[in-house]
Amino acid sequence: MNGQEFISKEISPGNFSEYDIKLNMGNDGKFQLESTVVVKNLSTDDWGQLTFYFIPNMFTKSVSPELEYPSTVDFHNISIDGKKAGYTLEEDTLNVQLTEKLKPNQEIKVYFSYELTLPEEGLRFTKSNFDNYHLAQFYPMLATYRNHQWNKEKYLFRGETYHNTYSNFKLTYDIPKEYTLVSSFDQEVYPSPNKGLLEVENVKEI
Template structure:
């Protein structure tokens, strides 16, 4: 008997709640529709006033942009690599890389730039590593000539003695050694 009275009470309360929610929902629906109408009118007004302001301005000219004119250029290079890599028992890697680089852009190049990952993990560039990488570039030869270079973080730049014209190819030989760091990201020494 108590159970039935409890069920009737819950049923009555639930029915009353649903009725109240329906009443409130109708009110919220009306408010929602009014807000949407106001938002629509405001948006139309903003777009219309902005369009009028734009029509009153003179068209932009070259002087407005300064002397800048964008230059289209085809993508940079076509490169083939021949790499020999050896590792000795102390974990020192010796690398000899020969790259055949063709300039397929419309530009004349006065330098070559390589992404040189091992250098980013040296003590100079990553002082917080448990054990840093070491890097030593022995030499860089471009078309048979030994070249100077600069190495800054992960960028190896080799100035060319002569410009590399479009559709021309150079042969670049790089000899270097490196060791792996410990507890670095991606490029690290692991124990198996």
Template sequence: MLKNTMFSITALSTMALLLCITLAFPVFASPAISSNEKSSFEEYTNSDLYSRAEPIQQINPFPFQSRRGPSNPNYTLDVHYDKDQHVMKGSMKVEVTNNLSTTLDHIYFNVWPNAETFQENGGGITVENVQVNGNASEYRVEKTKLDIQQVQWKPHEKKTITMEFKVQIPKQKDRFGWYGDTVSLGNWFPILAVYDEEGWNLDPYYPYGEAFYSLSGNFDVTVTTHSSEVIAATGKQIGERKVEGDMATYRYKAFNVRDFAMEMDPNYHVTTAIVNNVDINVYYTDKQEKYADDMLESGVDSIKLFSEKFGAYPWPELDIVSMEGWFGGMEYPQLVMMSLTDNRNTNGIMG
């Protein structure tokens, strides 16, 4: 690939990639679960898949503050994306422990697709068949809050919450939306809210910056969609995709991350590099090809700088994805969305 343009590597790395990496450290519940509480992801996190990356130890970086919880959620999602209707639907299971010193009567999830800015463009989410430990539960959805009621969740008790949901993707150039063939999936599924010294954090959606508060957890996500789609996602793809007719199924796993994001486009090409045992993947279309080499170089430089200043990057992969949007860049765990528009300057200044 010829390098037709020259980004300012320092500017690009500082504005998006390095910001992503420095903010990507997990926010752990405190204290972490005891060593004898075995996670269903233990085998996965100890597998060869992550042997190249040095894992972060689960410690409380702010011991002077009160506990955060619930702790160590394990998310399992099985979803299907209809590219013609722009609908994502499926099921989710969350296994999580009440590490707090109080009994909880409610469990809250944030359902960001119901934010007004998304609903104005046709977006939204519905939730059905909510169960706690296999029993049907009372619940209600109020704007961006899912309130599961009358749970009587005692300290140290583990709960398994399951639900079905349907997400209508809004038509917009944004971190959550679709435009042309590109689908951006940030903040798209019900995510467990955080309980801390202020109680449950249920602030409304804010469309600017990284205004999301969630605890670190593990994700096991199965996605079925049209076989033409090329997907970038948080975590690591497990095995090869399974193709049946026009549909393909992918599986991703991620550990110690605060969120799970995806980007899809059937026109994506991928260029890669490896630095300090971390895979750097850049996803771009023909229209965005002139930026690809510089984006890859920025990713490499960012990992090098991170490793020099903070230590080994604790995940095995970083995806940098091109898309059209109104912002310069948006950071999710192991995935950075870069907004590349026609009027973007080649010196790295946002157009």
């Protein structure tokens, strides 16, 4: 020990994000989802695309053919400020193209409409025994931006391999009456109503 004082230094995530998610679960276990994400550029760069983690795609048949009961994913619409946007989805990397550069301190709204089913024998995102549905990372999560690039790591099936910032969340949900919802909300009741609205601030995921 050299006696020097350790001083922690905060590293900027490069962006601000806020999520408004609508979740509807059918009796068949299929989820219909809408997610609106407010994205603000806190970096010094102009952005030509946004990079999101979309982990449910890792458990689809095309990515994980060894799964007997894989997940399914179908995007209906991705738009930016009301205008349809181009995108690519490869493994868990969802890149959304911007028609105009997003400059520092500017913000936009990104809208996703999609449906999915859960795999069996997934990891955190999975359907387990007794029809329990574990919906970890079920929505597109904006990656952090660092050193002039999106801080997007390759997905690993063990451990947490995603970098996203703490955000505010609003979740509107509608689930079958025989289910209860468990989330990051600190005022939950058990059993939960089958319809409701939750708001959580400054958490890594809902």
